[in-house]
Amino acid sequence: MTVMEQAAQSLRALALDEGLKDRIAADPTLRGLAWRVAERYVGGRTAAEALDRAALINAQGQAATIDYMGESCRDAERATAETEVFVDLSRQMAERGLDCSISLDLSHIGSVVDRDLGLANATRLAEVTASAGQEMMISMEGSDRTDLILWTHERLCERFEHVGVTVQARLHRTDGDLARLLDLPGRIRLVKGSYLEPESIAHPRGHRKLRAAYFAQAALLLGSGHPCSIATHDADLLEELHELGGSGRHEYEMLLGLDAGLLATMRARGHRVREYVVFGEEWWLYVCNRIAEDPARLFQALVDATSP
Ligand SMILES: Cc1cc2nc3c(=O)[nH]c(=O)nc-3n(C[C@H](O)[C@H](O)[C@H](O)COP(=O)(O)OP(=O)(O)OC[C@H]3O[C@@H](n4cnc5c(N)ncnc54)[C@H](O)[C@@H]3O)c2cc1C
Numbered sequence: 001m002t003v004m005e006q007a008a009q010s011l012r013a014l015a016l017d018e019g020l021k022d023r024i025a026a027d028p029t030l031r032g033l034a035w036r037v038a039e040r041y042v043g044g045r046t047a048a049e050a051l052d053r054a055a056l057i058n059a060q061g062q063a064a065t066i067d068y069m070g071e072s073c074r075d076a077e078r079a080t081a082e083t084e085v086f087v088d089l090s091r092q093m094a095e096r097g098l099d100c101s102i103s104l105d106l107s108h109i110g111s112v113v114d115r116d117l118g119l120a121n122a123t124r125l126a127e128v129t130a131s132a133g134q135e136m137m138i139s140m141e142g143s144d145r146t147d148l149i150l151w152t153h154e155r156l157c158e159r160f161e162h163v164g165v166t167v168q169a170r171l172h173r174t175d176g177d178l179a180r181l182l183d184l185p186g187r188i189r190l191v192k193g194s195y196l197e198p199e200s201i202a203h204p205r206g207h208r209k210l211r212a213a214y215f216a217q218a219a220l221l222l223g224s225g226h227p228c229s230i231a232t233h234d235a236d237l238l239e240e241l242h243e244l245g246g247s248g249r250h251e252y253e254m255l256l257g258l259d260a261g262l263l264a265t266m267r268a269r270g271h272r273v274r275e276y277v278v279f280g281e282e283w284w285l286y287v288c289n290r291i292a293e294d295p296a297r298l299f300q301a302l303v304d305a306t307s308p
Contacts, residue, residue, distance in 0.1 A: 004296075007292075007298065008292045008293070008295050009292075011288050011289075011292035012288070014288055015284065015288030015289055015292065016285070021284045024284075034284075034305075036304050036307070037291075037301040037304045037305050038283050038284075038287045039304070040257040040304055041255070041256060041257040041258070041283075041286065042069075042256070042257075042278055042279065042283045042286070043256060043279045045281055045283075047066075047068070047085070047089050047279060050089075050277050050278075050279035051066070051089075053277050054093070054100045054277055055096065057275045058098055058099050058100070060264075061267060062267060062273050062274065063099045063272065063273065063274040064098065064100040064101075064275050064276075064277055065100060065101040065102065065253070065275075065277065066089060066093070066100060066102060066103065066278075067102075067105075067139070067276065067279075068082070068104070068108070068278075068279060068280050069280035069286055070105070070108040070280060070282050071105040071107045071108050071141065072108075072112055073107065073108050073109070073112070073113070074113060075113065076110060076113045076114070076117055079108070079109050079110030079113055079118075079121060080121060082109055083109045083110070083124060087124065087125060090102055090125070090128050090132050091128070093132070093134060094132040094133075094134070101129075101135035101136065101137055102125070102134060102135070102137065103276065104137075104138065104139065105138075105139045106122060106141075106148070106149055107141055109122060109125070111145075112145070115151065115152065118148075118152055119155055119156075122152055122156060122163075123159070126160045126162070126163050129162065130162055134162070135162050135163075135164060135187060136160075136163045136164070137163075137165070137166065137187065137229075138152070138153055138163065138165045140166040140167060140168050140191070140193070141195070143195065143197050149165065150180075153165040153186070156186075157185055160186075161186065162185075163186045164188060164189060164229070165186065165189070166188075166189040166190075166191055166231075167189070167190060167191075168192065168195075168202075169191070169203075169210060169213045170192055170213075171197065171201060171202050172201055172202065172203075174217065175217070178220065182224055182226055186227070187228060188227070188228045188229070189228070189229040189231050190214065190217055190221060190229065190232075191231045192205075192210060192214055192232060192234075194289060214232065214234075215237060215241070218230050218241050219241070219244055221250065222244050222245070222246045222247060222250055223244070225247040225249060226249065227250070228249070228250050229252070229274065230250060230251070230252050231252075231254070231276075233254055233255070233259045233262060235259075235262055238266060242271070250271070250272070251271065251272040252266040252271050252273045252274070253273070253274040253275070254275060255276045255278075255290070256276060256277050256278070257290070260275075263275060
């Protein structure tokens with residue numbers, strides 16, 4: 001294992017270390033340093049900050065999506081209260097006239113407490129976003145939840161046309177899932193997949209087979225005319241996909257803070273682009289995972305933490 005791979009593994013372990021997270025939160029100096037690193041990737045702690053960030057993104061001619069961070073909520077009451085945070089976010093987005101959708105993890109709004117609670121809360125949010133004319137994008141979680149998420153999405157598609165879902169090129173099952181999703185309304189977002197999965201069901205990170213699967217699935221989506229989001233920061237892949245053109249119903253999407261220059265390039269080439277803004281107090285895991293994806297970002301973190 002290379003030193004970079006070891007660093008990535010250590011970061012993923014730190015991301016899951018609740019004790020460390022609490023110690024940093026309790027120490028004002030460490031908290032300040034950690035937040036300076038996080039700010040590159042996180043739109044803010046509050047919805048108001050994320051909305052300001054989305055407005056700035058819109059002013060640059062780009063669409064935005066906002067995700068209130070949180071997953072695996074195991075309490076029914078809290079899951080329903082968290083749903084109301086999204087509802088309020090949708091209302092504020094509409095009031096400000098933003099070109100912005102909502103992104104969410106279904107496990108944040110109750111799907112792992114009970115699938116019907118998850119569906120009920122997702123339906124509430126779908127009703128609110130439909131009447132505000134906003135898109136609602138469902139994220140994809142670990143492979144033990146893929147069926148649950150696709151089941152919920154399919155139920156929502158029986159009533160709504162504006163609810164999209166994310167699929168992970170990493171999983172071997174995705175070709176089959178994509179074939180079914182192309183018959184449903186709603187944008188399909190294609191990502192490589194950020195969860196650690198066994199090689200029996202998934203291509204490993206960085207493997208040429210993952211790249212090949214991503215390219216083939218993205219080409220299928222771009223050629224289909226179905227609304228889709230090609231969500232990757234892989235510059236080589238983007239170069240090749242750009243050559244394929246697109247249906248006009250496609251967009252390129254990237255996470256805040258990862259490669260604004262690349263996103264601007266795709267926009268300059270005539271594609272619609274979207275930037276993904278996360279907000280909330282649950283930023284520790286998210287930020288550690290972003291840095292672990294490319295341990296060279298540790299150097300950036302050092303610069304960010306020590307900049308005045
Ligand atoms: C809008 C959006 C929504 C997302 N939603 C989800 C979701 O719902 N579920 C989910 O699982 N994931 C999601 N992700 C995350 C996604 O799955 C990937 O983990 C993340 O985007 C990194 O993969 P990448 O395609 O950007 O390319 P990468 O593979 O990270 O490539 C980006 C750059 O890093 C370089 N690189 C590749 N491998 C390595 C390595 N080992 N070390 C160092 N550098 C390397 C590449 O050469 C390339 O230049 C989302 C991503 C985006 C952009």
